[in-house]
Amino acid sequence: xxxxxxxxxxxxxxxxxxxxxxxxxxxxxxxxxxxxxxxxxxxxxxxxxxxxxxxxxxxxxxxxxxxxxxxxxxxxxxxxxxxxxxxxxxxxxxxxxxxxxxxxxxxxxxxxxxxxxxxxxxxxxxxxxxxxxxxxxxxxxxxxxxxxxxxxxxxxxxxxxxxxxxxxxxxxxxxxxxxxxxxxxxxxxxxxxxxxxxxxxxxxxxxxxxxxxxxxxxxxxxxxxxxxxxxxxxxxxxxxxxxxxxxxxxxxxxxxxxxxxxxxxxxxxxxxxxxxxxxxxxxxxxxxxxxxxxxxxxxxxxxxxxxxxxxxxxxxxxxxxxxxxxxxxxxxxxxxxxxxxxxxxxxxxxxxxxxxxxxxxxxxxxxxxxxxxxxxxxxxxxxxxxxxxxxxxxx
Amino acid sequence: xxxxxxxxxxxxxxxxxxxxxxxxxxxxxxxxxxxxxxxxxxxxxxxxxxxxxxxxxxxxxxxxxxxxxxxxxxxxxxxxxxxxxxxxxxxxxxxxxxxxxxxxxxxxxxxxxxxxxxxxxxxxxxxxxxxxxxxxxxxxxxxxxxxxxxxxxxxxxxxxxxxxxxxxxxxxxxxxxxxxxxxxxxxxxxxxxxxxxxxxxxxxxxxxxxxxxxxxxxxxxxxxxxxxxxxxxxxxxxxxxxxxxxxxxxxxxxxxxxx
Numbered sequence: 001x002x003x004x005x006x007x008x009x010x011x012x013x014x015x016x017x018x019x020x021x022x023x024x025x026x027x028x029x030x031x032x033x034x035x036x037x038x039x040x041x042x043x044x045x046x047x048x049x050x051x052x053x054x055x056x057x058x059x060x061x062x063x064x065x066x067x068x069x070x071x072x073x074x075x076x077x078x079x080x081x082x083x084x085x086x087x088x089x090x091x092x093x094x095x096x097x098x099x100x101x102x103x104x105x106x107x108x109x110x111x112x113x114x115x116x117x118x119x120x121x122x123x124x125x126x127x128x129x130x131x132x133x134x135x136x137x138x139x140x141x142x143x144x145x146x147x148x149x150x151x152x153x154x155x156x157x158x159x160x161x162x163x164x165x166x167x168x169x170x171x172x173x174x175x176x177x178x179x180x181x182x183x184x185x186x187x188x189x190x191x192x193x194x195x196x197x198x199x200x201x202x203x204x205x206x207x208x209x210x211x212x213x214x215x216x217x218x219x220x221x222x223x224x225x226x227x228x229x230x231x232x233x234x235x236x237x238x239x240x241x242x243x244x245x246x247x248x249x250x251x252x253x254x255x256x257x258x259x260x261x262x263x264x265x266x267x268x269x270x271x272x273x274x275x276x277x278x279x280x281x282x283x284x285x286x287x288x289x290x291x292x293x294x295x296x297x298x299x300x301x302x303x304x305x306x307x308x309x310x311x312x313x314x315x316x317x318x319x320x321x322x323x324x325x326x327x328x329x330x331x332x333x334x335x336x337x338x339x340x341x342x343x344x345x346x347x348x349x350x351x352x353x354x355x356x357x358x359x360x361x362x363x364x365x366x367x368x369x370x371x372x373x374x375x376x377x378x379x380x381x382x383x384x385x386x387x388x389x390x391x392x393x394x395x
Numbered sequence: 396x397x398x399x400x401x402x403x404x405x406x407x408x409x410x411x412x413x414x415x416x417x418x419x420x421x422x423x424x425x426x427x428x429x430x431x432x433x434x435x436x437x438x439x440x441x442x443x444x445x446x447x448x449x450x451x452x453x454x455x456x457x458x459x460x461x462x463x464x465x466x467x468x469x470x471x472x473x474x475x476x477x478x479x480x481x482x483x484x485x486x487x488x489x490x491x492x493x494x495x496x497x498x499x500x501x502x503x504x505x506x507x508x509x510x511x512x513x514x515x516x517x518x519x520x521x522x523x524x525x526x527x528x529x530x531x532x533x534x535x536x537x538x539x540x541x542x543x544x545x546x547x548x549x550x551x552x553x554x555x556x557x558x559x560x561x562x563x564x565x566x567x568x569x570x571x572x573x574x575x576x577x578x579x580x581x582x583x584x585x586x587x588x589x590x591x592x593x594x595x596x597x598x599x600x601x602x603x604x605x606x607x608x609x610x611x612x613x614x615x616x617x618x619x620x621x622x623x624x625x626x627x628x629x630x631x632x633x634x635x636x637x638x639x640x641x642x643x644x645x646x647x648x649x650x651x652x653x654x
Contacts, residue, residue, distance in 0.1 A: 002555065043501070045500075045501045045502065047501075047502075098606075099606060099645075100604075100605070100606025100607050100646065101606070109513065109514075113490070113494075116490065116494055116572060117494050117497050117498070119494075119571070119572075119575070120494035120495055120497070120498045120571065120572075121497075121498045123498075123571055126571055127571055127574060127575075128571055128572075128574070128575045133575050134575075135575060135576050135577070138572060138575060138576055139483070139484070139535065139537050139576070140482075140484070140485050140514050140535035141483075141535045141536050141537040141540075144536065144537075144643075145537060148643055148644050149644060152644075153606075154606030154607070154643075154644070154645045154646045155604065155606050155646070156543065156546060156547075156604050156606075156642070156643075156646075157536065157539075157543070157642075157643040157644075157646075158534045158535065158536040158539075158540075158543040158544075158547065159534060159535050159536065160532065160533065160534045161485075161513070161514035161515060161533055161534065161535060162513075162514070162515040162518070162531070162532065162533050163513045163514075163515055169532065172530075173532075173547065173550075175554075176550050176551060176553075176554035177550060179554060180398075180400070180550060180553055180554060181398060182398040182400075182550065182604060196497040196501055197493055197494075197497065197504075197509070197512070199501075200497060200501040200502065200504045200509075201493070201504055201506070201509030201510075201512070202509075203502070203504070204504045204505060204506040204509055205506045205509065205510065206506075249530035249531075249532075250528055250529070250530060251518070251519075251522035251527055251528050251529060251530065251531045252522070252523075252528070253522045253523050253525070253526045253527055253528050254523060255523065256510045256511070256516070256519050256520070256523070257506075257510040264528065265528060268528055381513075381515070382510055382513045382515070382519065383513060383515040383516065383518055383519025383520075383522070383531070383533075384519060384522060384523065385515055385518065385519070385531060385533075
């Protein structure tokens with residue numbers, strides 16, 4: 001078991017998704033039970049499904065000085081960075097600590113692959129057209145390269161890409177760097193955008209719901225894919241700031257695209273998060289579940305929830321609002337967990353009518369007004385890659 | 396708070412076209428030779444069951460091959476080792492295939508190709524094959540992928556006070572995407588890194604991220620251009636060495652090799 005870690009301050013945070021730009025838009029949509037999902041209007045080849053699309057990206061190119069990085073993913077990153085004055089907070093942290101003492105940790109599953117897909121649709125003599133030939137558009141690190149240029153950080157910088165746990169694992173990466181004294185702050189960025197690869201890829205795996213996803217519903221039919229950008233600034237101190245209390249990471253060691261039947265990896269990630277946070281399940285007020293609405297994920301996660309938490313724990317999946325934002329899901333749902341703490345409410349599980357019997361005690365379907373002091377967020381990815389984050393209210 | 400991290404190298408894995416393991420690479424490097432990187436890696440790792448070995452893409456076979464070598468040399472059971480996998484490109488052949496299919500008939504996309512396309516495919520296959528439930532990581536940092544992965548592995552080793560497996564790999568490809576990325580070389584390397592010296596330790600690496608530097612080496616080309624010869628040359632000769640690898644804009648990873 002890992003040792004307890006000193007909590008870190010979350011001195012700024014924001015998210016942009018199909019629910020809108022910034023924290024206020026998310027609170028309003030969550031409280032108002034207004035989903036961001038809509039019928040798929042993204043793919044030219046028809047695919048009957050719901051998507052969580054961010055409006056306006058097509059008409060929002062990057063500022064000209066960063067035009068070489070212009071892709072849907074980096075546009076969403078830039079749009080999200082400006083929300084809630086996060087960009088100002090990040091720049092102030094860089095000025096305060098020094099650029100070399102601030103890490104920039106990106107998480108994404110598909111980066112700017114939408115630009116690579118576009119290049120293949122417009123091959124000229126078997127080569128990429130000049131406008132789409134720049135390597136910065138086709139690397140898994142495209143998000144990190146763009147943000148490092150835009151922000152000017154000089155600390156460690158990488159892109160974690162562990163599928164749907166990517167932007168949860170950057171919290172763990174940041175905590176280690178700060179605890180070891182390598183940096184004083186970390187800017188965390190999780191961004192994933194709609195693209196043919198994920199829409200038709202999950203469709204090929206028969207995991208896409210034809211209608212809006214219904215997490216943990218007995219009649220659920222699969223995921224709805226969304227896009228999002230989330231940003232978090234982590235520092236050692238911050239008066240009145242919510243806290244990162246702990247995290248746990250594990251591997252299922254079972255299958256590339258199917259969860260372990262008994263949720264072994266999920267249980268290990270939860271146990272490590274408890275140990276690092278120095279808490280037990282009874283102290284957890286709210287769990288933001290991975291809750292993708294696939295038959296298997298929700299069946300396994302429901303059993304883990306029922307086994308490891310008392311019936312009084314409140315839990316939900318918010319993917320009925322945002323869709324599954326894949327590599328951005330970790331940080332988006334971290335932000336939703338922080339909003340639950342800040343605003344004192346548990347978002348329910350949108351679109352779900354009859355919950356999986358296994359977890360019907362814990363699963364909140366309707367929103368609930370209640371104080372949330374400790375919240376967890378689960379993220380599980382392909383390759384059996386699991387991460388649980390634990391957050392707490394201001395000390 | 397000087398940010399210096401020392402890790403001990405308990406195991407080394409290597410595979411490049413024509414050099415099947417670290418012993419072969421070490422012999423070549425000691426003779427002053429330069430490894431040839433063009434061509435197929437030829438990896439067929441023992442750790443993957445035959446069926447998985449056939450299904451797995453070349454990037455995964457290469458990564459699992461060198462990871463297995465490093466664990467064997469370090470006499471470490473992979474099931475208990477956390478792991479960090481770093482790759483500049485991921486699997487270009489799969490990305491190429493998927494994008495061609497998406498351009499022609501997206502409804503015919505292969506489900507296996509899709510789940511093999513994630514950057515953590517190597518970490519996924521490795522943890523399944525070795526029954527490893529520890530944390531597994533997959534990251535990319537352009538031409539700094541080796542430096543970023545090595546540093547992340549050293550950070551994890553110290554933060555968790557436990558040995559860790561670090562693997563860096565890339566595979567040459569052909570096609571429009573590989574052409575745009577100028578990706579031709581195949582190379583996989585791996586270390587078992589230990590925060591403590593052990594009976595298996597063959598060298599130590601003292602690492603420091605230097606973000607002060609206007610004199611930082613430029614981030615261009617591939618990680619093996621910058622990383623490979625100075626670092627592995629020193630390890631092959633058992634020499635001490637100091638080197639600086641590009642680690643992103645305006646920053647370097649300073650490495651001291653202690654024989």
